[in-house]
Amino acid sequence: MITMEDIVREGHPALRQKAEELSFPLSKEEVILAEEMLTFLRNSQDPEISEKYGLRAGVGLAAPQLAISKRMIALLIPGEYEDDSPELEQVMINPKIISHSVEGVCLKDGEGCLSVDREVPGFVVRHSRVTVSYQDTTGKTYKKRFKGYPAIVLQHEIDHLNGIMFYDYIDENEPFALDDDISVLG
Numbered sequence: 001m002i003t004m005e006d007i008v009r010e011g012h013p014a015l016r017q018k019a020e021e022l023s024f025p026l027s028k029e030e031v032i033l034a035e036e037m038l039t040f041l042r043n044s045q046d047p048e049i050s051e052k053y054g055l056r057a058g059v060g061l062a063a064p065q066l067a068i069s070k071r072m073i074a075l076l077i078p079g080e081y082e083d084d085s086p087e088l089e090q091v092m093i094n095p096k097i098i099s100h101s102v103e104g105v106c107l108k109d110g111e112g113c114l115s116v117d118r119e120v121p122g123f124v125v126r127h128s129r130v131t132v133s134y135q136d137t138t139g140k141t142y143k144k145r146f147k148g149y150p151a152i153v154l155q156h157e158i159d160h161l162n163g164i165m166f167y168d169y170i171d172e173n174e175p176f177a178l179d180d181d182i183s184v185l186g
């Protein structure tokens with residue numbers, strides 16, 4: 001199972017590389033990796049398992065965070081209430097933002113990252129809405145629109161495939177500076 005030891009931290013070259021597209025059919029190892037990434041997110045959100053294995057809760061994970069420079073991400077965004085089904089539970093292969101809104105959004109409390117063992121305060125302004133094409137592990141292609149928190153998480157993960165970290169967007173001099181047309185979420 002994937003644990004925190006498998007997640008590389010800032011300074012590791014994989015976090016600053018452009019990851020390679022995967023070709024289909026996926027290898028057995030790649031299919032297993034996809035399942036393991038989603039399982040990590042489920043475990044990280046489970047009070048008992050996360051406590052037992054010392055997992056930081058995550059709603060997304062990108063293969064480069066495992067020092068695997070491949071364009072694969074996993075997303076597990078809980079529903080609004082405890083017993084709801086997840087808002088988004090998906091492994092995306094070769095995800096690509098094919099269009100996005102002009103409007104911007106950011107999370108009121110900023111962002112964090114499993115590969116960053118420190119707080120980096122500041123607003124991370126992202127596209128409010130994105131249209132993403134991706135494939136699932138069988139190679140089936142999808143084109144879907146996302147908004148709100150899922151859109152933010154998705155952009156954070158796709159950034160990892162391009163060697164971008166959330167704090168790259170934070171203005172060092174004015175971390176909480178905001179243009180007045182940016183909506184703040186959360």
Ligand SMILES: OCN(O)CCCc1ccccc1
Nearest residue numbers: 058060111112113114153156
């Ligand atoms: O790359 C995944 N990861 O580091 C876990 C945190 C994901 C995440 C946290 C805050 C806002 C967007 C995305």
Ligand code: NI
Nearest residue numbers: 112113114115
């Ligand atoms: Ni991250």
